[in-house]
Amino acid sequence: MEPTGRRRAAVTLKDLAAELGIHVSTVSRVLHSESEVARGAASTETARRVRDLAKLRGYSPDPQATSLRTRRTRAIGVIVPRLSDIVLATMYEGVEEAAAESNHSTFVMNSHDDLDEQRRKAEIMLARRVDGLILGDVHAGSSLVDDLVKRHVPFVLMNRRYPGFPSSTCDDTGGGRLVADHLWSTGHRSVAIIAGETYASTGVDRTAGFVERWNELGGDVPADRILPSRFDTEGGRQAGEELLRRDGEAPTAVFAVNDFAAIGAMGAFRAAGLVVGQDIAVVGFNDTSLAAQLPIPLTSVRSPMLEIGRSAVGMLRRVMAGEDVASVRHRAELFVRESSESGAVGARRGLRVG
Amino acid sequence: MEPTGRRRAAVTLKDLAAELGIHVSTVSRVLHSESEVARGAASTETARRVRDLAKLRGYSPDPQATSLRTRRTRAIGVIVPRLSDIVLATMYEGVEEAAAESNHSTFVMNSHDDLDEQRRKAEIMLARRVDGLILGDVHAGSSLVDDLVKRHVPFVLMNRRYPGFPSSTCDDTGGGRLVADHLWSTGHRSVAIIAGETYASTGVDRTAGFVERWNELGGDVPADRILPSRFDTEGGRQAGEELLRRDGEAPTAVFAVNDFAAIGAMGAFRAAGLVVGQDIAVVGFNDTSLAAQLPIPLTSVRSPMLEIGRSAVGMLRRVMAGEDVASVRHRAELFVRESSESGAVGARRGLRVG
DNA sequence: CTATTCAACCCAAACGTTTGGGTTTCGTCC
DNA sequence: GGACGAAACCCAAACGTTTGGGTTGAATAG
Numbered sequence: 001m002e003p004t005g006r007r008r009a010a011v012t013l014k015d016l017a018a019e020l021g022i023h024v025s026t027v028s029r030v031l032h033s034e035s036e037v038a039r040g041a042a043s044t045e046t047a048r049r050v051r052d053l054a055k056l057r058g059y060s061p062d063p064q065a066t067s068l069r070t071r072r073t074r075a076i077g078v079i080v081p082r083l084s085d086i087v088l089a090t091m092y093e094g095v096e097e098a099a100a101e102s103n104h105s106t107f108v109m110n111s112h113d114d115l116d117e118q119r120r121k122a123e124i125m126l127a128r129r130v131d132g133l134i135l136g137d138v139h140a141g142s143s144l145v146d147d148l149v150k151r152h153v154p155f156v157l158m159n160r161r162y163p164g165f166p167s168s169t170c171d172d173t174g175g176g177r178l179v180a181d182h183l184w185s186t187g188h189r190s191v192a193i194i195a196g197e198t199y200a201s202t203g204v205d206r207t208a209g210f211v212e213r214w215n216e217l218g219g220d221v222p223a224d225r226i227l228p229s230r231f232d233t234e235g236g237r238q239a240g241e242e243l244l245r246r247d248g249e250a251p252t253a254v255f256a257v258n259d260f261a262a263i264g265a266m267g268a269f270r271a272a273g274l275v276v277g278q279d280i281a282v283v284g285f286n287d288t289s290l291a292a293q294l295p296i297p298l299t300s301v302r303s304p305m306l307e308i309g310r311s312a313v314g315m316l317r318r319v320m321a322g323e324d325v326a327s328v329r330h331r332a333e334l335f336v337r338e339s340s341e342s343g344a345v346g347a348r349r350g351l352r353v354g
Numbered sequence: 355m356e357p358t359g360r361r362r363a364a365v366t367l368k369d370l371a372a373e374l375g376i377h378v379s380t381v382s383r384v385l386h387s388e389s390e391v392a393r394g395a396a397s398t399e400t401a402r403r404v405r406d407l408a409k410l411r412g413y414s415p416d417p418q419a420t421s422l423r424t425r426r427t428r429a430i431g432v433i434v435p436r437l438s439d440i441v442l443a444t445m446y447e448g449v450e451e452a453a454a455e456s457n458h459s460t461f462v463m464n465s466h467d468d469l470d471e472q473r474r475k476a477e478i479m480l481a482r483r484v485d486g487l488i489l490g491d492v493h494a495g496s497s498l499v500d501d502l503v504k505r506h507v508p509f510v511l512m513n514r515r516y517p518g519f520p521s522s523t524c525d526d527t528g529g530g531r532l533v534a535d536h537l538w539s540t541g542h543r544s545v546a547i548i549a550g551e552t553y554a555s556t557g558v559d560r561t562a563g564f565v566e567r568w569n570e571l572g573g574d575v576p577a578d579r580i581l582p583s584r585f586d587t588e589g590g591r592q593a594g595e596e597l598l599r600r601d602g603e604a605p606t607a608v609f610a611v612n613d614f615a616a617i618g619a620m621g622a623f624r625a626a627g628l629v630v631g632q633d634i635a636v637v638g639f640n641d642t643s644l645a646a647q648l649p650i651p652l653t654s655v656r657s658p659m660l661e662i663g664r665s666a667v668g669m670l671r672r673v674m675a676g677e678d679v680a681s682v683r684h685r686a687e688l689f690v691r692e693s694s695e696s697g698a699v700g701a702r703r704g705l706r707v708g
Numbered sequence: 709c710t711a712t713t714c715a716a717c718c719c720a721a722a723c724g725t726t727t728g729g730g731t732t733t734c735g736t737c738c
Numbered sequence: 739g740g741a742c743g744a745a746a747c748c749c750a751a752a753c754g755t756t757t758g759g760g761t762t763g764a765a766t767a768g
Contacts, residue, residue: 008506010483012724023748028726043746060481064421065724068753073418084443084643093438093464105482107459110447127414128459129364152362233647263647270649289438293587293617295624295649366754377718382756397716419754422723712767719760730749737742 011057019057020049027054032061067129075105076316077125080136080159081113085231086288087258087305088136091159094309095134102317104131111137113197118144126153132316138162139199154320157327158312160201166319167327168312170303172202175332176209176255178301179283182334183253184217186343188281190249192225194239194256194265203231206257206285206301225251229261236264244272253281253340259288259300266296266339281340297337304330365411373411374403381408386415421483429459430670431479434490434513435467439585440642441612441659442490445513448663449488456671458485465491467551472498480507486670492516493553508674511681512666514555520673521681522666524657526556529686530563530609532655533637536688537607538571540697542635544603546579548593548610548619557585560611560639560655579605583615590618598626607635607694613642613654620650620693635694641687651691658684 013031017024022042029041030050042050053059067073078095080088092108099106107128109121118137122144125133133155138145145165148155157167183191193210196203211221224246229239236256243265244250254269256262262284266276274280276296284291287302311328318325367385371378376396383395384404396404407413421427432449434442446462453460461482463475472491476498479487487509492499499519502509511521537545547564550557565575578600583593590610597619598604608623610616616638620630628634630650638645641656665682672679 010724014724024725025727025749026747028724032726040745041747046746062422062724063482064418064427065753066726067418068416068422068723068755069725069727071753082447083437084440084447086438086440086443089438089440089443093436096463100478105461105478108462109450109454124454124459128417233644237647260644263644263649266649267647267651276649290587290614290617290644293591293621295617295620295630297621364754368754378755379719379757380717382754386756394715395717400716416754419723420756422725422753423755423757425723710768712765714765715763717760717762719758721758722756723754726752728749728751730747732745732747734745735743738740 010062011059012062013059016050016053016057016059020046020053022046022050026050031059072131073129074103075107075128075130076132076134076313077122077128077130078106078108078134078136078158079111079118079121079125080108082110083108085260086290087286087303088159090288090305091136091309091312094306095158095313096309097306098310098313102313104313113137113139113199115139115142115144118142122148132156132320134158134312134316136160138201140201140204141199154316156312156316156319156325158308161205161327162201165327166315166325168308168315169201169327169329170308171329171332172205172303173209173212174329175285175301175303175334176206176211176257177213178332178334179206179255179285180210180213180217180219182299182336182340183255183281183283184214184219186281186340188251188253188343189219190251191219191221191253191255192227192243192251193221194229194236194243194254194261195226196229196231196257196261198228200231203228203257206255210255229256231258231261233260233264233267236261236266237268238264240265240268241272244268251280253283255283257285259284259286259291259298262298262300262339263290263294266294266298277338277340278342281343283340287335292335292337294339296339299337299340300335302333302335364416365413366416367413370404370407370411370413374400374407376400376404380404385413426485427483428457429461429482429484430486430488430667431476431482431484432460432462432488432490432512433465433472433475433479434462436464437462439614440644441640441657442513444642444659445490445663445666448660449512449667450663451660452664452667456667458667467491467493467553469493469496469498472496476502486510486674488512488666488670490514492521492555494555494558495553508670510666510670510673510679512662515559515681516555519681520669520679522662522669523555523681523683524662525683525686526559526657527563527566528683529639529655529657529688530560530565530611531567532686532688533560533609533639534564534567534571534573536653536690536694537609537635537637538568538573540635540694542605542607542697543573544605545573545575545607545609546581546597546605547575548583548590548597548608548615549580550583550585550611550615552582554585557582557611560609564609583610585612585615587614587618587621590615590620591622592618594619594622595626598622605634607637609637611639613638613640613645613652616652616654616693617644617648620648620652631692631694632696635697637694641689646689646691648693650693653691653694654689656687656689
């Protein structure tokens with residue numbers, strides 16, 4: 001009995017050539033060359049017969065054989081902290097789309113933001129002979145990028161930037177500034193920032209942009225009001241609790257550099273008896289699909305995640321072609337919702353420090 | 355000037371063989387055979403020299419060449435509705451982990467739950483010559499699976515099941531029953547179900563399990579209280595609004611077959627002035643990391659998503675080996691939280707139909 | 709002392725493409 | 739009528755492996 005797994009062998013150039021009584025190289029040129037070369041390789045009549053038969057037999061070139069010969073795999077490797085983070089997952093969707101359009105395949109791997117795992121995953125991708133790499137998880141001060149450069153591996157950064165290397169990111173600084181403008185103009189003067197991981201440029205830049213603008217406006221963000229945190233809900237909750245635990249006057253508004261952290265913080269505030277949007281304003285970042293749909297809709301800065309992914313691919317293609325490419329920062333846009341709508345007047349009315 | 359993209363050619367078996375003055379086939383056998391074959395291919399001394407040099411030169415086999423020769427790519431294709439759905443993303447993390455452990459790479463693609471796109475993506479994967487497929491987006495009544503069987507493509511289903519084919523899923527029926535038990539025992543008698551897409555076994559089974567158990571307990575779920583919906587927050591909100599718009603007595607509890615739909619529904623209820631957990635109970639499914647962290651923590655059924663992904667890989671490996679494999683349904687577990695804690699007593703006190 | 713066996717190798721073909729360079733067979737030009 | 743050029747092909751090597759089958763030379767059995 002034949003094992004279920006056995007598949008019928010795919011039709012090859014040789015099969016087509018044999019059936020047509022011509023040489024395999026002619027078939028190859030007809031099917032796989034730019035029209036320039038194809039003309040000159042076979043008569044229009046022969047070319048037609050080749051193409052017809054190829055379609056009829058369902059010919060599809062063997063990518064392994066092609067890669068072996070051409071030394072390029074048309075595969076690109078993507079490394080992200082974790083795909084279960086909707087932000088990275090969405091960027092990856094953009095990557096996949098754009099890659100497919102230029103006939104590339106993508107491998108994704110999760111590094112869990114662990115430096116060793118990053119290296120290991122990059123190694124695996126290179127062992128698979130990917131043509132280039134998109135790194136979505138670069139850490140500040142990571143040596144991986146330098147090594148890749150030394151090894152002449154074409155790569156671009158996505159989501160997080162790293163000075164000196166091409167990256168496709170959101171304009172995080174600008175986004176932070178938008179939040180500062182919004183909170184200032186709605187009357188807040190006492191704010192805190194849930195700043196994310198210190199190794200990630202996203203959180204750092206969003207924080208820096210906020211502080212920069214806040215200072216320009218005449219405000220002040222005390223250093224102890226900037227709390228590093230994990231990027232997930234749990235991290236946001238912890239930071240939120242920490243904020244409430246502090247002595248002294250509590251902030252009337254909190255900027256979390258990430259929607260999930262914002263959601264966690266909202267949970268902490270609510271648990272402490274505060275009504276978000278009235279007693280305390282909360283602003284997030286990324287405008288994930290959840291933000292607008294939350295029980296208390298969350299003000300958030302929209303980052304064009306799909307577009308960030310798409311343009312990372314475009315940039316990588318140019319790097320692979322040997323061009324110099326500049327980093328792109330995609331424009332951010334603020335969406336004000338109930339979580340910060342009522343302004344400081346409402347917020348000020350009753351923050352009970354627990 | 356050398357283009358940035360040029361990479362130093364990788365070291366090959368031939369290079370190693372030349373440097374050691376032995377034949378390439380000997381090197382190959384030493385490096386890539388089970389110890390059985392390796393013994394007999396070279397002296398222990400030679401084997402050592404080969405291995406040492408390989409390590410020294412950083413040899414890594416060319417997977418394209420290997421695939422060409424062996425006709426297996428050690429790659430598996432994964433198709434999911436969308437990776438930005440955290441449920442599928444998490445399952446994929448499990449897939450990636452397990453695949454890596456058995457030295458397989460994975461390609462993922464999004465089908466957006468579109469039948470044409472499913473086919474297209476599957477074709478792309480097959481053109482890449484993957485050894486097998488994991489389908490996370492099978493639709494009830496889809497013809498794709500039958501075609502794959504006809505073409506002898508090894509595959510397994512994940513997340514959603516399809517009678518007659520091996521699948522790795524959550525015990526959705528059992529999960530639905532858990533919810534029914536919980537709501538019944540907390541005193542609810544008037545319930546509604548936000549049932550998800552009708553083409554997905556997940557929603558269908560969770561609904562069926564709930565109804566089955568509810569009936570056993572003596573309850574009744576009127577047909578018009580079972581609302582199909584999209585799986586995202588937006589879908590949940592729409593269904594929630596629809597529920598409130600209905601005439602007559604409104605339910606005291608709502609079971610949404612998915613956390614995101616539950617969150618959307620919570621938003622709709624809140625917008626109508628209801629306090630979730632007091633005026634109306636809400637239960638979700640999947641226990642995504644968000645559920646416990648929401649402002650009003652959500653009761654949810656935990657499905658072991660990582661494990662579902664991991665075991666899909668194990669099953670696929672056996673299918674690829676030609677074995678018959680049975681479907682696996684992973685056990686579900688209920689986590690009761692504030693959104694449904696107070697029971698029908700609280701819930702009953704004041705549902706104002708808007 | 710001759711077979712036989714075994715360890716330790718080598719040989720060469722094959723997987724499916726691509727590609728630099730032929731070789732025919734025409735038609736055309738001078 | 740010979741040279742030339744182009745059109746339409748063919749040839750063969752190469753990419754890096756794997757693998758069924760040699761070939762040695764020495765040790766052992768009978």
